[in-house]
Amino acid sequence: MAQKRGEIQLDQSSVFAIGLLLRRAHTRAVQAFGAKLAPLGIELKHFAVMGVLVADEPLSQRQIGERVDSDKVSVVRILDDLEAKGLALRTSSETDRRVKTIELTPEGRKVYRAAHRASRGVEATLLEDLRPADRDRFMVMLRRFAHPE
């Protein structure tokens, strides 16, 4: 039998439980999205960047980093990927030649829509073991937990 992770729940009262639980929760989410996005040749991180572009195009790389909570080096590499696949385009800004203006290509928009369709049910699937009334509450709390004032 192959050695896997995630078979056992730990002591509920352990002070460190919250750290392990959040790690496990995060990997669950990455895997769930990954499974849906893999056929499209992208990962969650690409999907997220494309998502902020769809919502708020065009953006500089710095702005993208702020929105997806990644440092600038990571953004460079995600955009390298997207550009190599023909999904996004970097052009130097006219007004400030240091900044790159990032836009999705038509193909990028197409792939984004497909990714959106493919992953539409992922959040619901991830939350399905919570009681229906708790699902929204969990997301609200998670949002507050992740971004406390």
Place this chain on the structure above:
Amino acid sequence: MAQKRGEIQLDQSSVFAIGLLLRRAHTRAVQAFGAKLAPLGIELKHFAVMGVLVADEPLSQRQIGERVDSDKVSVVRILDDLEAKGLALRTSSETDRRVKTIELTPEGRKVYRAAHRASRGVEATLLEDLRPADRDRFMVMLRRFAHPE
């Protein structure tokens, strides 16, 4: 101004938001524990392994991995760290010479208690932006989310 992460909240309705939120939540927890544990020379992963040993000593490395949700390679390295610091001890099992019997040293127990004291308030601090009535609920939901049946 140094370039940092985590300054902006993202579109609440994005399908991929749950992935980003869980990532951010996890790093928040690791950093919060890390800050308290660093003076003791350990990290959250060491604390977690020591915690399962305190609760259920002795354990094999395989059993430790199951309890802290880590693969066997990671367990080897965590125990290398703990043994090098004199906090844990590996001995070959009498009944099955393949398995190592892991126990904390007296010094290990001492450091664990100090770590426990130091990080006692971390979970509370992490949860303090939730409403008091929501804090237990969030942990219950997170537990179910991380370990669905």
Place this chain on the structure above:
DNA sequence: TATTGTTATACTCTATAACTATA
């Protein structure tokens, strides 16, 4: 001088496979 994006470097985490020694 400071900022945007880039490159290089390094350190951690994770996943895999190969190896040993036992069973």
Place this chain on the structure above:
DNA sequence: TATAGTTATAGAGTATAACAATA
């Protein structure tokens, strides 16, 4: 043949610093 632990390797993720171009 299978398992517990070890080692080696490679791929991500993350952090830092240095750099080029520009402000």
